[in-house]
Amino acid sequence: MKKEKKGWKEIPIGLVLEGGTSKKFETGDWRSDKPIWDPKKCTHCLICWIYCPDTAIIIKDGKVQGIDYRYCKGCGICAEECPPKIRAITMVREEK
Amino acid sequence: MIVARTGNEAMAEAMRQINPDVVAAYPITPATEVVQLFASFVHDGVVTTEFVPAESEHSAISACVGAAAAGARVMTSTASQGLALMHEILFIGAGLRLPMVICLVNRALSSPINIHCDHSDSLASRDSGWIQIFSENTQEAYDSTIMAVKMSEEALLPAMVTTDGFIISHGMERIELVDDAEVPKFLGERKVRYSLLNVEDPITLGALDLQDYYFEHKRSEIDAMNHTLPIIEKVQKEFGDRFGRYYPIIDEFMMDDAEVAVMAMGSTGGTTKVAIKRLREKGKKVGLIRCRIYRPFPKEAMLKTITKAKVLGIMDRADTLSTLGGHLYSECRSILFESNKRPLLKNYIYGLGGRDISIEEIEAVFDDLLMIHKSNKVDKDIVYYGVRGE
Numbered sequence: 131m132k133k134e135k136k137g138w139k140e141i142p143i144g145l146v147l148e149g150g151t152s153k154k155f156e157t158g159d160w161r162s163d164k165p166i167w168d169p170k171k172c173t174h175c176l177i178c179w180i181y182c183p184d185t186a187i188i189i190k191d192g193k194v195q196g197i198d199y200r201y202c203k204g205c206g207i208c209a210e211e212c213p214p215k216i217r218a219i220t221m222v223r224e225e226k
Numbered sequence: 227m228i229v230a231r232t233g234n235e236a237m238a239e240a241m242r243q244i245n246p247d248v249v250a251a252y253p254i255t256p257a258t259e260v261v262q263l264f265a266s267f268v269h270d271g272v273v274t275t276e277f278v279p280a281e282s283e284h285s286a287i288s289a290c291v292g293a294a295a296a297g298a299r300v301m302t303s304t305a306s307q308g309l310a311l312m313h314e315i316l317f318i319g320a321g322l323r324l325p326m327v328i329c330l331v332n333r334a335l336s337s338p339i340n341i342h343c344d345h346s347d348s349l350a351s352r353d354s355g356w357i358q359i360f361s362e363n364t365q366e367a368y369d370s371t372i373m374a375v376k377m378s379e380e381a382l383l384p385a386m387v388t389t390d391g392f393i394i395s396h397g398m399e400r401i402e403l404v405d406d407a408e409v410p411k412f413l414g415e416r417k418v419r420y421s422l423l424n425v426e427d428p429i430t431l432g433a434l435d436l437q438d439y440y441f442e443h444k445r446s447e448i449d450a451m452n453h454t455l456p457i458i459e460k461v462q463k464e465f466g467d468r469f470g471r472y473y474p475i476i477d478e479f480m481m482d483d484a485e486v487a488v489m490a491m492g493s494t495g496g497t498t499k500v501a502i503k504r505l506r507e508k509g510k511k512v513g514l515i516r517c518r519i520y521r522p523f524p525k526e527a528m529l530k531t532i533t534k535a536k537v538l539g540i541m542d543r544a545d546t547l548s549t550l551g552g553h554l555y556s557e558c559r560s561i562l563f564e565s566n567k568r569p570l571l572k573n574y575i576y577g578l579g580g581r582d583i584s585i586e587e588i589e590a591v592f593d594d595l596l597m598i599h600k601s602n603k604v605d606k607d608i609v610y611y612g613v614r615g616e
Contacts, residue, residue, distance in 0.1 A: 137442065138443070146419070146429055
């Protein structure tokens with residue numbers, strides 16, 4: 131559905147918006163490479179979560195649950211930082 | 227209270243009486259004293275301001291933007307290279323519609339490096355969305371500093387008030403100060419639409435704004451500038467009603483029957499008034515148009531004023547380096563395009579890098595303009611007045 135855009139008289143003065151607007155900005159469609167998380171290999175060290183420049187590693191009760199593909203830009207830092215002996219995250223080509 | 231103050235001291239006194247919530251600044255000649263004196267007011271507990279001595283002008287104005295977004299009443303002071311270093315953030319402050327005031331001491335921009343007055347610094351910031359007020363003397367600088375806080379907060383646009391470097395900033399004059407208690411009463415509390423520090427109601431400020439909304443936000447900012455002149459007029463009237471000193475948008479001096487006129491900004495206005503008085507004694511019909519509010523440019527009022535004269539000499543203390551002459555000249559030429567009544571125009575670029583302009587030299591400008599009036603012909607449209615080798 132296409133949203134109707136507002137005219138200049140209808141927008142708030144001075145670029146003020148409600149808080150947390152980055153939630154609405156789903157950057158996942160920027161991705162050309164995609165991280166695949168293997169729950170069998172993962173030790174839940176959370177290094178990927180620390181290094182993720184976005185908030186794309188989903189955590190629940192201190193454990194990795196998966197990748198939030200709505201926001202993951204596919205930078206590959208999580209796969210790079212996952213300890214070499216574990217390698218629970220691998221990057222694959224995004225298919226669209 | 228009548229006191230003797232330099233321009234810098236007067237601006238610092240105004241800041242003391244305004245008692246802003248935040249002052250963030252970095253010193254630069256010839257504006258150093260403004261914040262140096264203010265820093266002593268902070269040290270002595272005379273004001274309750276949070277004083278931020280920043281590591282550069284870029285940081286100083288950035289801190290001002292942040293503090294203004296938090297809801298604070300904010301001021302700073304700078305000159306020349308300092309304003310140039312602030313340039314990037316000037317546009318951000320205006321685009322975010324944040325009120326704040328810079329006490330700007332006009333100084334020539336490098337290169338060549340120089341510390342004396344011309345208007346190249348503030349005029350280079352003319353398109354940044356700031357209100358610009360030029361002062362003829364110390365009294366006006368003091369009064370305008372107080373008024374600018376109110377204008378800025380009502381227009382939701384930042385403002386700079388200028389003095390001519392050294393000529394006003396370091397020249398001592400007799401001025402009348404408003405009572406300390408009257409300034410906060412005149413200004414009232416800053417009305418805040420939002421605060422970055424309000425965790426109960428978090429906001430996003432200055433979000434990325436691409437093809438879909440940038441134009442709309444810019445259009446809204448342009449509209450604000452288009453509606454700022456009535457606010458400036460209103461504040462000037464309120465100030466006059468309360469303190470007895472009324473300021474115009476454009477300062478006209480002996481213009482009612484003037485055949486030839488000079489237009490100028492800053493302290494040259496005062497020098498020109500003396501020249502006019504001398505020439506009037508000789509029966510010459512000469513007058514002055516002093517552009518006091520430079521941004522927003524008072525298009526309609528200016529057109530009405532300049533078409534009173536048959537010949538107008540526009541004195542610009544900066545050049546646009548564009549082949550078009552000075553700032554005032556090219557803008558006045560532009561507004562005259564649709565007028566069926568057009569005075570003959572001549573542009574005098576003068577006083578760059580603090581080159582002195584004397585009463586006699588302005589009398590000579592008037593003589594030149596009277597000759598043009600007589601011959602009805604402009605010999606040369608742009609001249610560099612007072613430069614060697616012309």
